Amino acid sequence: GTPVASTQAQDRAVWNAEGGAGHYKPAKPVGYYAIGTTPTPAEIAGWTIAIPPSGAGLPAGQGTAAQGETIYASNCAMCHGTFGQGKNGYPQLVGGVGSLASSAPAKTVGSYWPYATTVWDYINRAMPFYAPHTLKPDQVYALTAYLLNMNGIVHSGFVADATTLPAVKMPNRDGFIWKDPRPVTHNAACMTQCANPVTIKITSNAASMNLTPRLTGPVDHMKPGK
Amino acid sequence: GTPVASTQAQDRAVWNAEGGAGHYKPAKPVGYYAIGTTPTPAEIAGWTIAIPPSGAGLPAGQGTAAQGETIYASNCAMCHGTFGQGKNGYPQLVGGVGSLASSAPAKTVGSYWPYATTVWDYINRAMPFYAPHTLKPDQVYALTAYLLNMNGIVHSGFVADATTLPAVKMPNRDGFIWKDPRPVTHNAACMTQCANPVTIKITSNAASMNLTPRLTGPVDHMKPGK
Amino acid sequence: GATAIAASARAAAQPAAAPPADDSWSNALGPGVDSRPYGRPSRFEKDVVRRYVPWLSPTRDADASFTPLQDQPGIITSNGLFFERYHAGRPTIDPDRYRLMISGLVRKPLLLTLDQLMRFPSVSRIHFIECPANGATEWPAAQLNSLQLTHGMVGCALWTGVKLSTLLDEVGLLPEAKWLLASGSDGAHMDRSLPLEKCLDDCIVAYGQNGEAIRPEQGYPVRLVVPGWQGNVNIKWLRQLQLGKTPWITREETSEYSELLPSGKALGFTWVMDAKSVITFPCPEKPLTGGPGFYEIRGLAWSGRGRIKQVDVSLDGGVNYRRAKLDEPVLSKCLTRFTLPWRWDGKPALIQSRVTDETGYVQPTIAQKHKFWGNDPVYENNSIQTWQILASGAVNNVQIS
Amino acid sequence: GATAIAASARAAAQPAAAPPADDSWSNALGPGVDSRPYGRPSRFEKDVVRRYVPWLSPTRDADASFTPLQDQPGIITSNGLFFERYHAGRPTIDPDRYRLMISGLVRKPLLLTLDQLMRFPSVSRIHFIECPANGATEWPAAQLNSLQLTHGMVGCALWTGVKLSTLLDEVGLLPEAKWLLASGSDGAHMDRSLPLEKCLDDCIVAYGQNGEAIRPEQGYPVRLVVPGWQGNVNIKWLRQLQLGKTPWITREETSEYSELLPSGKALGFTWVMDAKSVITFPCPEKPLTGGPGFYEIRGLAWSGRGRIKQVDVSLDGGVNYRRAKLDEPVLSKCLTRFTLPWRWDGKPALIQSRVTDETGYVQPTIAQKHKFWGNDPVYENNSIQTWQILASGAVNNVQIS
Numbered sequence A, B: 001g002t003p004v005a006s007t008q009a010q011d012r013a014v015w016n017a018e019g020g021a022g023h024y025k026p027a028k029p030v031g032y033y034a035i036g037t038t039p040t041p042a043e044i045a046g047w048t049i050a051i052p053p054s055g056a057g058l059p060a061g062q063g064t065a066a067q068g069e070t071i072y073a074s075n076c077a078m079c080h081g082t083f084g085q086g087k088n089g090y091p092q093l094v095g096g097v098g099s100l101a102s103s104a105p106a107k108t109v110g111s112y113w114p115y116a117t118t119v120w121d122y123i124n125r126a127m128p129f130y131a132p133h134t135l136k137p138d139q140v141y142a143l144t145a146y147l148l149n150m151n152g153i154v155h156s157g158f159v160a161d162a163t164t165l166p167a168v169k170m171p172n173r174d175g176f177i178w179k180d181p182r183p184v185t186h187n188a189a190c191m192t193q194c195a196n197p198v199t200i201k202i203t204s205n206a207a208s209m210n211l212t213p214r215l216t217g218p219v220d221h222m223k224p225g226k
Numbered sequence C, D: 001g002a003t004a005i006a007a008s009a010r011a012a013a014q015p016a017a018a019p020p021a022d023d024s025w026s027n028a029l030g031p032g033v034d035s036r037p038y039g040r041p042s043r044f045e046k047d048v049v050r051r052y053v054p055w056l057s058p059t060r061d062a063d064a065s066f067t068p069l070q071d072q073p074g075i076i077t078s079n080g081l082f083f084e085r086y087h088a089g090r091p092t093i094d095p096d097r098y099r100l101m102i103s104g105l106v107r108k109p110l111l112l113t114l115d116q117l118m119r120f121p122s123v124s125r126i127h128f129i130e131c132p133a134n135g136a137t138e139w140p141a142a143q144l145n146s147l148q149l150t151h152g153m154v155g156c157a158l159w160t161g162v163k164l165s166t167l168l169d170e171v172g173l174l175p176e177a178k179w180l181l182a183s184g185s186d187g188a189h190m191d192r193s194l195p196l197e198k199c200l201d202d203c204i205v206a207y208g209q210n211g212e213a214i215r216p217e218q219g220y221p222v223r224l225v226v227p228g229w230q231g232n233v234n235i236k237w238l239r240q241l242q243l244g245k246t247p248w249i250t251r252e253e254t255s256e257y258s259e260l261l262p263s264g265k266a267l268g269f270t271w272v273m274d275a276k277s278v279i280t281f282p283c284p285e286k287p288l289t290g291g292p293g294f295y296e297i298r299g300l301a302w303s304g305r306g307r308i309k310q311v312d313v314s315l316d317g318g319v320n321y322r323r324a325k326l327d328e329p330v331l332s333k334c335l336t337r338f339t340l341p342w343r344w345d346g347k348p349a350l351i352q353s354r355v356t357d358e359t360g361y362v363q364p365t366i367a368q369k370h371k372f373w374g375n376d377p378v379y380e381n382n383s384i385q386t387w388q389i390l391a392s393g394a395v396n397n398v399q400i401s
């Protein structure tokens, strides 16, 4: 595969081109309104939880897949399944590599996510679902290591920390593009005889699908698949 | 005073000038949309309760002040007072003639209303307050006669009906004008030195008035005058 | 285990930053999309409500409540906060039993159900509606220390419905027809006469208000919208449109919504609401709480005659004015938002706004109004409002000479 | 006596005309202005609510509900009916404990309370917000027989707040700053990276929505409004604006709001919502109930790239089109209302609308979308909607070749 550094460089080239302020000239000098307070470094650190691909901001601490397994079993498996296979509609976290171009793609941490830092970031900010952002850094490292290991991305002895995670090459790191390659304008504003009436056929009709919840009366809580 | 006919003619001249469709051209022919139904004459009559100064539409029936007195005592006096003097903030219906140009004008049926037909119309459509539009025509005629008599506009033998009411000359019939005589533009969009700063004085300050209900918390139901 | 993790708040690990970096609401799930199919404001906004002045009327059924303009951040008034004006309380109308009668001097009278009315070609326009008694208490002197209660009998909404002219075309006006009587189905059977020219211009028989059915408070299921004219002619709970030769001279256009002039003469039919503006921040309810420094003066301006051309703001009781910025969109007979940056030096000040509309009409001072209209009118107080800023940042409603 | 009069209904005297000439609500007093300081819709409108599709998500806390567009009469969405999209339910935020942090590659980081945020210069704009998953179920085939559920993940409101550029001026961008991360304080700590050029253009840090504080469902007390871009970047319950050199590549911009292309490549950052339109009457929920005759076709159109230029309507499945009328105002990145008069002959028909925006972009057919985007995308289904009208007047959601 492509070496980590060059893929990151590719992404970065697009991000640099997309970002930036253009020819922006500030309307007012810095601090013109003099409203609000300057946060302390500790406050800024408390707010700033997002971890970019570089790993900047990853806290001290570490964790292994073995440590993660225990935490996962009691806090995550009830929704995502013991093997990360997903359950009752909750997301599948493991598997799916090679499926993305198929007719039944399985988008998982293993098959789809381009950066391992995102796994740490998301578990830290949003999981477990019922108590988000309550895990300690070591727990998040351990869970990340466990998910990467279940996906066969790192070996069982892998120790996740601020240095190792940004260096992990995810299976789909080459799979993301960041600029829409699809044509924008597809249609013409034709006004008469724009189609041949004879060839117009109804290809699908929602009335026969039996998928629509009740639309009047109290909100319909029908179970998936009715 | 001015004879009834000529006053009505004066009003009518303004109303004719004010009303009308101008140079309007309908966008569509009558019935173009063909939506809805044509009401029956009985339906139109049921809806059409407004009585203009001409008295057009006044129903058959009649009533005297004496008949009105009884109805008034049990259905109206509790709010408007036994003598129509008003009560607890409910409108005064009697008196006030000659007060309109004073510093304490009393606007009543007797002092202010230009047409007797309006008295019939309003009692019929809106009174008694707790059960509007439930009186029978005879009752409305009687109450109208009673109010006019209490106001000294008609004598006690007066029989109110579709013919007599439009002919009643109300004390203030000459008192209404129908086109605003006051100048429209009062100010200039001056931008600098528009007033002499020295002469600017605060002439009133609501903070010292003690009239403002509580503005936070639950809505303030303070009693009049607190 | 799950409980152990839930209990160990991250806050404990990062005391300097949290709360509020990570307040309770960030560490839990909130209610889901099934919790309230029709939403409501945050419970922390519970004080943002319509309020009334108890001493103005003997009964809440013939009374008014006021829009909290101090909490209205733009030109649209929330449906839940749109001012009320009732003459016999708020009727509860079954839309299936609703009928609109169009009769009188027409070629083909018409009776419409609500469904039928909704089939006609429709328009959608943003217009203000203002009660002419808005500011009535302020004619003799500054009396109520509140923006809501001095200016809150105005609201602005996106009204959707059928142009009145479309319905009049459909029934066909007879040549003698010159006036229209609109009447409501509330207990008051509230009714007003309107000259045909206005009816054929921009009036709307409306059933939609800001994205939903008109609220019961504003006339559910159907009201008349008469853009720029006194609120009371915008008949709510509309039951009938009757065509005639002359006005009906109803109690509402004689006893109620007429103006007693200083001469003792009574003035009927004053209809159009002249241009008006008011500063909505700061105001008595929203003082300057942050001490000296930068603030943005904000306000609303409107005119019954068309678009707003400019708004000027004075910080010195009307000696000098600065041009305010108008916020897009600027629409005809619609609230327009204006702003002016202000660096407050912490000293007392008298602030005012003054609107000029597209006809060139300039909002008058209360003194100018008194000069031409007398000292004690009831209606159409569109005079310039003065707010007194105290050194404490508190704001009072005052009048100045 | 009083009771006798109240009991003798006028209806008895005039049986032919009443009811409804004089229905019960006309003969009584309704509740007064003190009855509900904050109003609500008529109880007869109880079915007009947000609804959801239970089989789309395993939990209501990471789910969406839909605006009932079939009952939205104009371009403004009622705050009570504005669609919801949650990733961890709806947080309940105490505005006194609210803080906004602006940090990262800036000269002077800033921590603001809500009161402080509100002191900055403000703007007020009407913009739509649409979830890119709006219409997702309809990619492979016509699946849901409902306008609300195929198109209702869009809403349009008057947003009031501080221009994001004003806040970025205040903190001072360092030259290296190229991206901004907006993050929320819901349980999901929902966050998205945005390129600075868009941030400095027309984004608003908003606290007002249609005349009141932003609703909890839409981000109370503060959300980001990114006009014309995917709903999910309009971060709700906004807690932080962080400046950086490169995007953060969050889970939301990789796993969640990316598009898997037919090639197996994943596409991030598709941001702009292309022009879209839909006929809102008739529709599955609002069939033609009055038999053959006149109806007005009504709909909504919008574009993430600016103003609507024109909307064309076809009554024959796309063979011929007629130009629809656009209702004022026509604003940038805002819903625009269109109408077309139609005399229905009672025969089956296939009706469609097709919008062209000011950039010249023309709304595509579903077949054109499939050709360029593959048969099974998730997001940005802005294809032309076909409604099948049956002879009965019933309306079905169909797709045609």
Ligand code: HEC
Residues within 6 Å of the ligand: A072, A075, A076, A077, A078, A079, A080, A090, A091, A092, A093, A107, A108, A109, A119, A122, A123, A127, A128, A129, A130, A143, D059, D062, D086, D087, D088, D188, D251, D255, D256
């Ligand atoms: C109560 C159910 C529940 C529990 C327990 C739970 N999750 Fe989740 N998880 C979810 C839901 C629901 C989502 C999707 C959220 C969304 O769509 O915004 C999710 C998403 C994820 C994702 C992203 C999946 C993707 O492909 O985008 C990861 C990774 C994840 N969870 C890891 C964990 C870990 C690790 C734990 C335990 C610490 C955990 N989850 C516990 C319900 C749960």
Ligand code: HEC
Residues within 6 Å of the ligand: B072, B075, B076, B077, B078, B079, B080, B090, B091, B092, B093, B107, B108, B109, B119, B122, B123, B127, B128, B129, B130, B143, C059, C062, C086, C087, C088, C188, C251, C255, C256
């Ligand atoms: C429960 C109280 C109440 C009762 C009983 C009542 N009224 Fe009234 N009346 C009112 C109120 C309140 C108004 C003012 C309504 C408004 O402002 O829209 C009013 C207004 C009037 C007016 C118009 C006053 C003006 O100057 O504009 C007349 C005339 C009148 N009532 C007559 C009657 C008659 C006749 C009866 C009995 C059949 C009656 N009222 C019973 C409360 C009452």
Ligand SMILES: [Ca+2]
Residues within 6 Å of the ligand: C029, C030, C031, C032, D061, D089
């Ligand atoms: Ca929940």
Ligand SMILES: [Ca+2]
Residues within 6 Å of the ligand: C062, C256
């Ligand atoms: Ca009154």
Ligand SMILES: [Ca+2]
Residues within 6 Å of the ligand: C270, C271, C272, C273, C274, C380
């Ligand atoms: Ca006037």
Ligand SMILES: [Ca+2]
Residues within 6 Å of the ligand: C061, C089, D029, D030, D031, D032
């Ligand atoms: Ca009542």
Ligand SMILES: [Ca+2]
Residues within 6 Å of the ligand: D062, D256
């Ligand atoms: Ca999801």
Ligand SMILES: [Ca+2]
Residues within 6 Å of the ligand: D270, D271, D272, D273, D274, D380
């Ligand atoms: Ca896009």
Ligand SMILES: [Co+2]
Residues within 6 Å of the ligand: A133, C021, C022, C023, C026, C027, D189
């Ligand atoms: Co947190």
Ligand SMILES: [Co+2]
Residues within 6 Å of the ligand: B132, B133, C189, D021, D022, D023, D026, D027
């Ligand atoms: Co009646």
